[in-house]
Amino acid sequence: MLDYAALQQAILSLTEGEDDAVALMATVACEVHHADSRFDWTGFYRVVEPELMKIGPYQGGHGCLVIPFSRGVCGAAARTGEVQLVPDVDAFAGHIACASSTRSELVLPVFNGQGDLIAVFDIDSDQPDAFTDEDATKMAEILASVFGRL
Numbered sequence: 001m002l003d004y005a006a007l008q009q010a011i012l013s014l015t016e017g018e019d020d021a022v023a024l025m026a027t028v029a030c031e032v033h034h035a036d037s038r039f040d041w042t043g044f045y046r047v048v049e050p051e052l053m054k055i056g057p058y059q060g061g062h063g064c065l066v067i068p069f070s071r072g073v074c075g076a077a078a079r080t081g082e083v084q085l086v087p088d089v090d091a092f093a094g095h096i097a098c099a100s101s102t103r104s105e106l107v108l109p110v111f112n113g114q115g116d117l118i119a120v121f122d123i124d125s126d127q128p129d130a131f132t133d134e135d136a137t138k139m140a141e142i143l144a145s146v147f148g149r150l
Helices: 004-015 019-031 071-080 133-147
Strands: 041-049 052-059 066-068 084-086 105-110 117-125
Touching: 004 019, 004 117, 004 133, 019 041, 019 084, 019 117, 019 133, 041 071, 052 071, 066 071, 071 084, 071 105, 071 117, 084 133, 105 133, 117 133
Parallel strands: none
Antiparallel strands: 041 052, 041 117, 052 066, 084 105, 105 117
């Protein structure tokens, strides 16, 4: 299992004093992507206007460029403000196949310090049922510690 305490410490050390959201997203995406072999694609979709996200910093193959809140796992996380833990993307109604290799997905809403949704953080795996509730909880803690400062 991933050492989330070490990952969080590394991310906090690298982002200390930074207040640019895109710079923070780039650092988080890179560190998380390289922290665990389960993570095939890691990246952010930034809220750019009401009900619409565009791709932000990511690691891995190409991602979708635009995702409306009304579509896919990322859209569901943005629309509901809740973590989406999907063990089988083929069983998720309305899943957007940005990459045909994706088998499971963990998507977390990202809020700034005022509680505004600024993005979603999408972690894809080429393995089915790759994510646990602990992954969701620990990743949410990391995101809150970084983006809650904005």
